[in-house]
Amino acid sequence: ETSGDYIDIVKLGWGTAYVTRNLPAKLDVLRGKPVVIGGTFFEVVFVQDKIAGYKRWLQGLGLTHVEISDGVIDLPRERKLELIEEFAGDFTVLSEVGSKDSDVEFTPDEWTKWLREELDAGAWKVITEAREGGTAGIFSKSGDMRTELVGEIADAVPLEDVVFEAPTKAAQAWFIKEFGPAVNLGNIPPEEVIALETLRRGLRGDTLKEVLLGDHAGTPAS
Template identity: 50%
Template structure:
């Protein structure tokens, strides 16, 4: 930090297992990735190349190397995994992970239907190759899971080998753990937290109001995902109580 302030909430230092910020790269150029790292690299923990953008991203290997040199793990979005699975190309997907020297991958079923036992088997197989992050929840606004089902699915995926489970919200933040208005399904989140350790969950929270809600609920070191590159510095100030939205939460005035 550039100067000292008393009584700030303590942030876990990198590399960290909680207090993670997952950044959504939806198509940054190599130069933009370098600029992003210069500004927000110290506050970022892992980069997701959103959905299947890696398929059409120019200079993909160059960009991956830029992130690696900055010690920022990077992975392909779960929709790419689903695109391979729906075409019966699981072995090809595994070869792609090796080809691009990926150390993480995302297993999701937000766009297609996969029997959960089969999804967990994919997690088991991939966890022998890379660190798996799995995603629970659908991108279809019409599919609303009961809390007990979220808990059951998350537990099974952790047991199958997932390092973290992502609570689905899309990059727009209006499905899954949120209503279509973007409002948090508070009862759902509360129920999930009765059974799943909060440090194991990455809550997708692309909107500022959602980030504020989770920081107030779980503190500065809550895991948050789908954060836009331009929102990284603003988010870190929210975590530290240095923006009006969380200012009163961390200090007695």
Template identity: 45%
Template structure:
């Protein structure tokens, strides 16, 4: 029975308020146990880095996620490896065989020009749902704020369903500096000109997650969430942790 007044959460098949976990090779049996209890808290599962290519029983894992209505896709590093070796066609055919319906187009490791990414998206969006990523995995690669805005909006206009802001699983690149501190000026500038409901902010740690929850609200889209942290994250979203205790109904507030 619900008796507390808590911030409301989007439910069912969400279009925003997403929790996107990162799966770095969770064994099937362990994953089954986790999803039995927590599947309703997970919307998307990224098979991190290139793990999908070498994971045993990959079809079984994809089916397990589908059975729990969780969208699974391969991390952008695998896309970039295929791009580097001119194997995009083979990659897409492989995804179709696996019944994976989502594709990430990124340039976190390779410097793939925006116009080339847009061209690729225009082709693959005919058969797949596309997620794009903006930002470099190189923590010393400083991208101007105007370029962040330009790329995010261009990718969304090209037909991407969501755009991810790079943060790495360590939270030390992209929207974070190499010490793990969030670039708050960048985030607040983005919120002025970008539809936050279409952006998935990579936030690998509770500290990062709480920043976005307090800044944008309970229904911010968060990615690179550790599979073991999904309940902790939902607790934070509902104002049931000290750092989000006074969370109210809101959709992005002024800088903290």
């Protein structure tokens, strides 16, 4: 009730939905908001060759969105694109690009190519990996934002088609300063949604100048 107006999609991380005993009741509370199961659980389903059963399970729960990722497993590119296209026939697909392994760094050319391919295959939005601690994907192992990479992504793909994972306040403020208050951000803990909305509106010192006085003044936050 406190922060629902500022949430576009609720994500039940990794495999938590599978071990939540009161999942149907939880989904009833969230009714009216799109809910997506974490992409890592999709990867579990894939390696167990249970794609058809996964579709039935999602539909039985009344879920309309699905995340397709390959952050942990070795999923051939062509197969991933086929799965995105296949699922897009029945669900709204969010795909994710980037490895969860902090020692794996893809080149900007690989990132932009894969983002475009997955959107062309039928993904509604593409998520850029960062992990909960901001130590992989669009972040370096040490936790620094790969700003040049993010800039190349923004130049190559429409911003409205990308969800940047931004698990830290510093990252959230950076994205808002760089791309404006309406930038799509993900991997936001529920207890931090209100704080993020204040950043979007320039109600916190980190973004006040940029949002209320700078280039993004007057831009809607959501």
